Amino acid sequence: MRGKRERLLREMYAAMHDRLGPSGWWPGETPLEVCVGAVLTQNTAWVNVKQAIQRLRDAQVLASGHALLALSEAELSELIRPAGFFRLKAVRLRNLLRFLDDACGFDFGVLAGQDLGDLRPRLLKVSGIGPETADSVLLYAVGLPTFVVDAYTRRILHRHAMVPEDIPYHDLRDVFMDVLEPDVPLYNEYHALIVRVAKDWCRARTPRCADCPLCPFLDGGVA
DNA sequence: ATCCAGCTTG
């Protein structure tokens, strides 16, 4: 039944929030930077993304989307090299920037007024922008209530026996959105808490379940 | 199922 999972999801949120406090978390200083980070972090550790973003900042091209678009693909890929997959990501980032330019001229407030059900599919048509990148842009750069699912979300819920390991992106997204009211600050904070818990406790190789904020939700209690 | 890649961590 769905009621049980709803209760679990709300209790897990409360447990993380009680232990860790509010995250005050935003994956970038500006909406534009959030978009850049969303592409660069595709299957890439955030620490590497930070280096790439710093190089863009130092090159003074992070001030506007137009400044970024003024770079050649080769120049851009060289700057973002530390983030890995750099040739591919240069193309993807430029695709996203061009979309943003024609959609709103980098005025993100314009996008915020649009309907999520309309804007999301348009973003997904941009080559290189998949569901996670799209949702990250929509939630953190635009401010529309879509839940961001990532590898951490999947790992945590799977380890807590709530979903199969190979659950598709949209099914996992629905797990949250079917139960949580559309609320940007809530979605923001929930995802932020998941990221913090995954990095510090629910790690891939050596999980530290014993003192994890979510250990009360493990199958047999403390592992 | 494979490719795309550099970088940090345990």
Added chain:
DNA sequence: CAAGCCGGAT
């Protein structure tokens, strides 16, 4: 020094 990284396209 290998595993893994806030994926997506072909």
